[in-house]
Amino acid sequence: MVSYKVIGVMSGTSLDGIDLAYIHFEKKKKWTFSILHAETIPYAKVLENQLREAIHYDKNRLAEFDTTYTKYLAETIKLFINTHKITSIDAVCSHGHTALHQPENGITYQIGNQEVLAQLIQQKVVCDFRVQDVEFGGQGAPLVPIGDELLFSEYDYCLNLGGFANVSFHKEGKRIAYDICPVNIVLNKYAKQLGFEYDDRGNLAKSGEYLMALGTELNNLPYYKQKPPKSLGLEWVQKEIFPRLEAFKRKEIDILRTFTEHVAKQIARSFQIRSKILVTGGGAYNDYLIKRIQYHKEVSILKPSAELIEYKEALVFGFLGILKMRNEVNCLKSVTGATQDHSSGKIYNYH
Structure with missing residues (x-):
């Protein structure tokens, strides 16, 4: 040992x-x-x-x-x-x-x-x-999947909902992982414009109105058609997302609702039906978002302890360091x- x-x-x-x-x-x-x-x-x-x-x-x-x-x-x-x-x-x-x-x-x-x-x-x-x-x-990202492979192999998918949503899973003998879409990097910005630090449990988004034209435009972004490996950064959000949201000149609450729905759709697309999914990251507390993912795809989304939800990435970087020291x-x-x-x-x- x-x-x-x-x-x-x-x-x-x-x-x-x-x-x-x-x-x-x-x-x-x-x-x-x-x-x-x-x-x-x-x-x-x-x-x-x-x-x-x-x-x-x-x-x-x-x-x-x-x-x-x-x-x-x-x-x-x-x-x-x-x-x-x-x-x-x-x-x-x-x-x-x-x-x-x-x-x-x-x-x-x-x-x-x-x-x-x-x-x-x-x-x-x-x-x-x-x-x-x-x-x-390589893309230099995501790096957490080796931790998913060696520490959380009992789940079909590991989903992290932080600034971005990323997913990792085992397919045909190898680990696949990629960034799905932006999440809190956008949601927090609009929650702040409404005077809140973040959208607590998704209650703000829930009370907004869905803007069909904006939703369609977001879902048609070329990134979503790319095959993995692929990753996202702040640069992409500033170029592709914020200008589109601002151009609509609609109420923040409606933008929030529409973007939350967009996130739910893109995440649901990434899963096979009836999968078992471990969810971590701050977005795991967004009940409305989780509910909308499950609306779009029949899956089990399992929330671990609050500690693991919040610190899984820190935990995995600790683990990456050990593997490096062991030259593995x-x-x-x-x-x-x-x-x-x-x-x-x-x-x-x-x-």
Whole structure:
């Protein structure tokens, strides 16, 4: 039996903060885990806005911001370790925050992955999991499916509802995964315009009116006809989604209803009938969205513990770090379209 205690660190596109999870992994015949501590440390408004704008920074400004963000991340990780009095850590496995994601141009850039992070927190760090995959011709995303394969194999599909919806499943002997469509990155923006942080349980969307013409336009976007491997980034949403929603000049509540329905349709299309689906990510709490997915396809959608709903990505990045330390495959070509399966990430030791 092997055993590891790691901290998984994740910051997603929905910008709600940094997710940290302290997890104990064990391997006998198969891998098992228990989450010992987990919390989300929200971003201050200023930093949240900078992260949203980083996509437009030039090279020098982005490099400077990367250094600032790495220091901030170090402080956050140290705070988490001290708060929970954590003493046994094999590694801190950190995703960083995606500033640029344009795999078709050979670019993916996660800030917060500088070597200095290991010195600042005085821990071994495993990070920067996406870059190598893009170098191998892959999308650099999604990376969670190896965790789905090895930790959650009892489900037909693993669905994550975060800034984007992504899905992973086993088909004809290999793992397939891709981004389905944007979710909270759009829903939160419109909920905020209505004076709420997010659409609690989908109650706002539920009270809106469906705009048929907008729904049709969204469902006809070329991305939805592409075959996987495929992935989405903030750039795509800013180019393809927001301008279309704004052009309609309709009430925010109706846009919210229409976009929620659009999301439900696109997600339902991804499943076989009567499948068993594990749902995680903040969108798992959107009861209205879940109900609409099940309206469009007869499936069982299973919600795990609140801890797993909220921290599955942090958990899996912790796991990716362990696989990297063991020099085992943590990146699947069947998922990303890379030329080979590989063990991705960088390991930084401190002294």
